[in-house]
Amino acid sequence: xxxxxxxxxxxxxxxxxxxxxxxxxxxxxxxxxxxxxxxxxxxxxxxxxxxxxxxxxxxxxxxxxxxxxxxxxxxxxxxxxxxxxxxxxxxxxxxxxxxxx
Numbered sequence: 709x710x711x712x713x714x715x716x717x718x719x720x721x722x723x724x725x726x727x728x729x730x731x732x733x734x735x736x737x738x739x740x741x742x743x744x745x746x747x748x749x750x751x752x753x754x755x756x757x758x759x760x761x762x763x764x765x766x767x768x769x770x771x772x773x774x775x776x777x778x779x780x781x782x783x784x785x786x787x788x789x790x791x792x793x794x795x796x797x798x799x800x801x802x803x804x805x806x807x808x809x
Contacts, residue, residue: 714764716765717765718765718766720761721761724757725755728754729754749796749797749800753790756786759782760784760786760787760790763782763786767779
């Protein structure tokens with residue numbers, strides 16, 4: 709079962725950044741416009757989450773790779789940073805965005 713989950717995580721880690729860029733492209737043409745800080749958070753999230761998904765997927769596929777503390781640390785750090793970025797973005801959306809330009 710962990711092999712299937714590992715493969716799905718790898719697929720999600722590859723597809724997610726492309727899907728997020730297509731979503732962002734559509735979102736940038738609508739009003740109200742995103743603030744530069746929101747765009748920065750979205751792009752940072754778009755770069756960090758796939759790293760966590762791919763390292764976790766590779767770790768699930770190969771127990772030898774998962775025993776490396778570097779891979780585990782990178783995976784959990786990237787996923788924790790992704791969660792923090794997502795929380796920051798939701799909090800920024802809840803307060804009405806950031807109107808500073």
